[in-house]
Amino acid sequence: MTNPRPTTSDPAEIQRFNQLATTWWNPDGPMWPLHLLNRFRVEVILDVLHEQGTIDRYQPKPLAGKSVLDIGCGGGILSEALCRLGAQVTATDTAANSINIAKQHATSAKLNIHYHCTDITNLSEQFDLVFNLEVVEHVTDLRAFMNSSCERVADGGSLFLSTINKSLKSYLFAIIGAEYVLRLLPKGTHQWSKFVTPHKMQNLLSEQGLQLFWRSGVSLNPFNKQYKLVQSEAVNYMMAANKPRDSSR
Numbered sequence: 035m036t037n038p039r040p041t042t043s044d045p046a047e048i049q050r051f052n053q054l055a056t057t058w059w060n061p062d063g064p065m066w067p068l069h070l071l072n073r074f075r076v077e078v079i080l081d082v083l084h085e086q087g088t089i090d091r092y093q094p095k096p097l098a099g100k101s102v103l104d105i106g107c108g109g110g111i112l113s114e115a116l117c118r119l120g121a122q123v124t125a126t127d128t129a130a131n132s133i134n135i136a137k138q139h140a141t142s143a144k145l146n147i148h149y150h151c152t153d154i155t156n157l158s159e160q161f162d163l164v165f166n167l168e169v170v171e172h173v174t175d176l177r178a179f180m181n182s183s184c185e186r187v188a189d190g191g192s193l194f195l196s197t198i199n200k201s202l203k204s205y206l207f208a209i210i211g212a213e214y215v216l217r218l219l220p221k222g223t224h225q226w227s228k229f230v231t232p233h234k235m236q237n238l239l240s241e242q243g244l245q246l247f248w249r250s251g252v253s254l255n256p257f258n259k260q261y262k263l264v265q266s267e268a269v270n271y272m273m274a275a276n277k278p279r280d281s282s283r
Contacts, residue, residue: 058109058135065109067254068168072111074261075167075252075272079194080119082248082274083163088192095120103161103186105154106169110136110147116165117145124148126157154179160188167196170235171228177238184242190279193244196252196272200229203268232267244275 057063084091089100098120104113107125109132117123117140125147127133133151140147150157155178164187173179187193236246250263252270263272 059139070259071261076115097121100163101161103164105166108132110139113147114145117147126150126152128153154182157186160186162188162191164193170197170230180238184244187277189277192274192276194274198229198270199267200231201268232271239275244277246275248274
């Protein structure tokens with residue numbers, strides 16, 4: 035009998051996202067910041083991949099032929115956007131209700147997305163592009179989660195990551211401001227103790243053999259509801275890293 039693989043999921047987080055599952059596709063509900071963020075970050079991802087020479091973002095289906103993994107997919111907002119851009123999408127989440135909503139929405143939209151209700155540690159496939167967006171701040175074992183995420187990147191592939199810095203400013207803006215003052219997010223969405231500094235995140239990527247090639251801060255203007263790339267990484271940030279091809283093959 036084999037020992038079960040370790041999980042990186044937090045039962046409290048799973049329960050909370052299960053309760054929010056029915057709100058995923060309501061752009062005017064509690065997930066509205068994520069809908070805005072998704073449109074913004076997809077454009078950023080296409081720009082970065084285009085500048086890297088990986089894709090031609092001006093093609094009708096710029097991600098055609100690319101195998102993609104969306105980790106912590108929730109209701110499938112990012113997964114569907116990637117699929118519409120031509121990607122072959124596999125998506126995972128540990129909240130069963132969210133996965134059910136994602137499957138239903140993809141079926142109604144006639145999109146072929148492979149959804150799995152499982153922890154990332156249970157996957158063995160590798161992908162051209164791995165997306166780990168707004169997830170690391172919700173896991174229990176960061177190192178195990180990042181190790182598994184990096185292992186899912188194929189040789190020559192890339193991993194995109196976005197999360198929240200662990201700083202005084204992030205506590206004031208991402209928790210006090212966003213959840214309690216402006217009420218942009220439901221209370222309890224984030225725990226400051228789970229936030230990760232860019233320096234630590236870059237080290238975790240490097241430990242798994244991935245080479246960082248792009249990073250930027252991200253800012254939201256809550257009044258005009260506009261996201262933009264900024265120099266400061268004090269609150270939100272994004273990163274992209276490559277896994278070098280195995281020269282011995």
